[in-house]
Amino acid sequence: xxxxxxxxxxxxxxxxxxxxxxxxxxxxxxxxxxxxxxxxxxxxxxxxxxxxxxxxxxxxxxxxxxxxxxxxxxxxxxxxxxxxxxxxxxxxxxxxxxxxxxxxxxxxxxxxxxxxxxxxxxxxxxxxxxxxxxxxxxxxxxxxxxxxxxxxxxxxxxxxxxxxxxxxxxxxxxxxxxxxxxxxxxxxxxxxxxxxxxxxxxxxxxxxxxxxxxxxxxxxxxxxxxxxxxxxxxxxxxxxxxxxxxxxxxxxxxxxxxxxxxxxxxxxxxxxxxxxxxxxxxxxxxxxxxxxxxxxxxxxxxxxxxxxxxxxxxxxxxxxxxxxxxxxxxxxxxxxxxxxxxxxxxxxxxxxxxxxxxxxxxxxxxxxxxxxxxxxxxxxxxxxxxxxxxxxxxxxxxxxxxxxxxxxxxxxxxxxxxxxxx
Amino acid sequence: xxxxxxxxxxxxxxxxxxxxxxxxxxxxxxxxxxxxxxxxxxxxxxxxxxxxxxxxxxxxxxxxxxxxxxxxxxxxxxxxxxxxxxxxxxxxxxxxxxxxxxxxxxxxxxxxxxxxxxxxxxxxxxxxxxxxxxxxxxxxxxxxxxxxxxxxxxxxxxxxxxxxxxxxxxxxxxxxxxxxxxxxxxxxxxxxxxxxxxxxxxxxxxxxxxxxxxxxxxxxxxxxxxxxxxxxxxxxxxxxxxxxxxxxxxxxxxxxxxxxxxxxxxxxxxxxxxxxxxxxxxxxxxxxxxxxxxxxxxxxxxxxxxxxxxxxxxxxxxxxxxxxxxxxxxxxxxxxxxxxxxxxxxxxxxxxxxxxxxxxxxxxxxxxxxxxxxxxxxxxxxxxxxxxxxxxxxxxxxxxxxxxxxxxxxxxxxxxxxxxxx
Numbered sequence: 001x002x003x004x005x006x007x008x009x010x011x012x013x014x015x016x017x018x019x020x021x022x023x024x025x026x027x028x029x030x031x032x033x034x035x036x037x038x039x040x041x042x043x044x045x046x047x048x049x050x051x052x053x054x055x056x057x058x059x060x061x062x063x064x065x066x067x068x069x070x071x072x073x074x075x076x077x078x079x080x081x082x083x084x085x086x087x088x089x090x091x092x093x094x095x096x097x098x099x100x101x102x103x104x105x106x107x108x109x110x111x112x113x114x115x116x117x118x119x120x121x122x123x124x125x126x127x128x129x130x131x132x133x134x135x136x137x138x139x140x141x142x143x144x145x146x147x148x149x150x151x152x153x154x155x156x157x158x159x160x161x162x163x164x165x166x167x168x169x170x171x172x173x174x175x176x177x178x179x180x181x182x183x184x185x186x187x188x189x190x191x192x193x194x195x196x197x198x199x200x201x202x203x204x205x206x207x208x209x210x211x212x213x214x215x216x217x218x219x220x221x222x223x224x225x226x227x228x229x230x231x232x233x234x235x236x237x238x239x240x241x242x243x244x245x246x247x248x249x250x251x252x253x254x255x256x257x258x259x260x261x262x263x264x265x266x267x268x269x270x271x272x273x274x275x276x277x278x279x280x281x282x283x284x285x286x287x288x289x290x291x292x293x294x295x296x297x298x299x300x301x302x303x304x305x306x307x308x309x310x311x312x313x314x315x316x317x318x319x320x321x322x323x324x325x326x327x328x329x330x331x332x333x334x335x336x337x338x339x340x341x342x343x344x345x346x347x348x349x350x351x352x353x354x355x356x357x358x359x360x361x362x363x364x365x366x367x368x369x370x371x372x373x374x375x376x377x378x379x380x381x382x383x384x385x386x387x388x389x390x391x392x393x394x395x396x397x398x399x400x401x402x403x404x405x406x407x408x409x410x411x412x413x414x415x416x417x418x419x420x421x422x
Numbered sequence: 423x424x425x426x427x428x429x430x431x432x433x434x435x436x437x438x439x440x441x442x443x444x445x446x447x448x449x450x451x452x453x454x455x456x457x458x459x460x461x462x463x464x465x466x467x468x469x470x471x472x473x474x475x476x477x478x479x480x481x482x483x484x485x486x487x488x489x490x491x492x493x494x495x496x497x498x499x500x501x502x503x504x505x506x507x508x509x510x511x512x513x514x515x516x517x518x519x520x521x522x523x524x525x526x527x528x529x530x531x532x533x534x535x536x537x538x539x540x541x542x543x544x545x546x547x548x549x550x551x552x553x554x555x556x557x558x559x560x561x562x563x564x565x566x567x568x569x570x571x572x573x574x575x576x577x578x579x580x581x582x583x584x585x586x587x588x589x590x591x592x593x594x595x596x597x598x599x600x601x602x603x604x605x606x607x608x609x610x611x612x613x614x615x616x617x618x619x620x621x622x623x624x625x626x627x628x629x630x631x632x633x634x635x636x637x638x639x640x641x642x643x644x645x646x647x648x649x650x651x652x653x654x655x656x657x658x659x660x661x662x663x664x665x666x667x668x669x670x671x672x673x674x675x676x677x678x679x680x681x682x683x684x685x686x687x688x689x690x691x692x693x694x695x696x697x698x699x700x701x702x703x704x705x706x707x708x709x710x711x712x713x714x715x716x717x718x719x720x721x722x723x724x725x726x727x728x729x730x731x732x733x734x735x736x737x738x739x740x741x742x743x744x745x746x747x748x749x750x751x752x753x754x755x756x757x758x759x760x761x762x763x764x765x766x767x768x769x770x771x772x773x774x775x776x777x778x779x780x781x782x783x784x785x786x787x788x789x790x791x792x793x794x795x796x797x798x799x800x801x802x803x804x805x806x807x808x809x810x811x812x813x814x815x816x817x818x819x820x821x822x823x824x825x826x827x828x829x830x831x832x833x834x835x836x837x838x839x840x841x842x843x844x
Contacts (some may be wrong), residue, residue, distance in 0.1 A: 212756035334634035
């Protein structure tokens with residue numbers, strides 16, 4: 001049967017028939033339904049009590065295709081089950097940063113979840129130059145908790161292996177394998193270059209052995225390293241914020257993968273936001289330099305806060321359990337040295353994934369508004385080239401980069417060098 | 423119900439009731455049953471037609487415990503299903519090196535397979551100083567085919583992810599996680615040190631941060647890197663040989679793991695055989711130096727042959743498919759550079775696993791006859807220390823070792839240095 005999006009009246013009738021939702025919306029006689037999806041994957045609605053609009057929920061339904069492309073790109077509706085399972089799992093680990101799921105329907109591939117009405121998409125806030133003072137602390141907490149508790153550092157080996165099985169998400173992973181790790185480096189019809197984007201850059205991307213090797217290594221890690229339950233698509237459009245709260249939404253890409261993939265997604269999107277300031281500062285004008293600095297500070301503090309919290313969770317857990325992942329180590333010297341090595345490797349992996357994520361947003365199919373909103377073609381191309389250079393260095397030099405400060409210095413240097421030439 | 427091993431008459435009656443087996447054994451009136459298991463995990467029998475002993479099969483049954491330890495170490499009987507599935511899969515990929523499965527019974531956790539009556543366990547052959555001229559070519563072929571065809575380099579991503587799910591083998595993996603990667607580095611009751619083994623070595627193993635880090639990294643890779651369907655226990659006791667044939671048996675530890683784990687197991691056991699020549703050459707005397715050289719030649723040719731065959735499978739597949747794992751690369755320069763990097767990383771990974779495998783055989787619970795058969799305690803300890811030093815260097819220096827020749831030189835140098843002192 002051909003998929004048809006639910007009409008407002010159908011959805012309204014459906015929601016009023018779900019007792020938990022009906023109660024939550026204060027037993028509405030009538031519901032206002034508004035379609036609000038950004039259109040990449042799913043249909044998303046706000047459903048509010050017409051008489052008490054503050055009583056409101058979000059409804060999300062997965063059609064059997066990639067909405068961004070349409071029916072020509074079929075996609076399993078079971079992604080909704082992955083998303084519900086991931087929201088519940090992450091919500092259990094980090095309730096303050098994950099919206100609540102009120103209801104899930106595995107026949108309609110639909111769920112009803114908490115409405116974040118006083119929050120906005122982080123990407124929009126960053127484009128507007130808004131400072132979120134708690135963002136770094138919140139995101140580093142979210143990352144540390146979700147990545148640690150899903151891994152072999154915490155879970156019993158059999159529980160973890162079962163979790164890996166349960167989280168297999170082939171079709172959504174395939175989207176990433178293609179759109180992030182493969183098509184951007186090919187002469188592929190889905191690629192999309194901005195009007196003034198220098199053609200020489202395209203050749204560079206496709207023909208540099210060092211870059212292509214690094215990207216292939218990240219693709220291999222993405223496909224093989226089942227380290228923890230990832231969000232899988234943690235860009236700044238999957239984060240909702242206000243001055244007090246930070247929520248991570250939309251984990252339909254969740255699967256067991258390499259920890260650095262989520263961290264890299266956050267860092268990549270902050271770096272894209274940073275380079276795009278060259279344009280947005282012209283529009284928003286005031287405080288320009290300081291806001292750029294704030295963005296780079298987020299890069300530093302999110303990694304730093306993540307590292308600190310992750311290590312604390314790890315040390316506390318092993319101290320309670322009186323044993324280490326590596327086995328007994330009475331002095332603790334070896335265990336601590338391994339932790340340091342682990343974090344070093346994780347930083348390198350995160351930077352590699354950040355590089356891939358930045359590249360796909362510049363030359364691949366799915367763009368980011370930070371860059372597509374740049375009205376001046378020449379400015380946009382210059383920003384794109386600078387971001388590409390940064391991405392390439394993150395990928396190729398990832399194992400030599402010793403700390404996050406070097407990443408920030410590199411970004412600053414690329415930004416300062418007005419003549420990054422094709 | 424308490425497990426009872428089948429009596430000869432029960433097994434005989436059972437086998438005569440399986441039509442395929444009954445026919446294969448030439449419709450025997452009576453069967454001779456002989457228990458031949460080495461006793462580590464399972465019960466193993468030869469069942470032969472009493473009137474035509476050349477009509478014979480192997481029967482293998484998994485009891486609900488680790489036979490080496492006894493009922494105090496329970497172990498899932500479903501390992502037999504893993505073994506049957508792996509034998510069938512590897513048999514399809516490499517029929518000339520994998521015994522045929524004639525019958526599998528998932529109620530009794532029992533299977534009937536090809537009897538290799540003119541073959542012996544490779545480890546015994548190596549202890550006796552027998553040269554097997556086709557061994558390296560056969561093992562490198564087996565490794566290349568099984569490791570390549572289970573991986574993302576060949577399989578479609580969704581097929582591979584399903585294969586990962588199907589091959590989850592938590593309990594058997596736990597045995598490896600504990601006995602290979604953890605207990606040998608702890609003050610653990612299952613460890614077993616030979617009488618003259620220098621106590622200072624034990625401290626070294628437990629307290630060297632560089633070594634403990636390297637082992638923890640290998641443990642992490644073992645638990646996380648779902649690269650291909652592995653044999654999972656590919657020591658020289660899992661290989662049966664004669665002058666013409668090589669068969670790989672006993673894949674009950676099969677799971678999706680890092681490619682280097684199987685390669686490392688082979689290399690580790692050849693290196694243990696090499697160092698143990700100091701004793702066995704005294705017994706077998708003639709051709710001593712040449713046999714040592716032959717053992718090291720096997721290290722070189724198995725890796726070299728594996729690399730060559732694996733790369734050929736990879737290149738041929740991508741050439742047929744007209745695309746690369748990394749995506750299109752019209753000139754092929756980047757794809758070839760990635761292949762070289764991939765093999766370099768795989769060598770390092772294999773050497774790390776080889777180091778872990780060698781260490782567990784010296785200080786851990788399950789030993790190898792190459793070493794336990796050494797009657798002189800001082801000789802045994804000297805050999806053990808030399809092998810340990812080699813293992814430690816393989817682990818710690820694995821990323822700096824550029825080629826297999828360096829491994830051979832290192833082993834030779836350690837052997838030549840009579841005064842490897844505790």
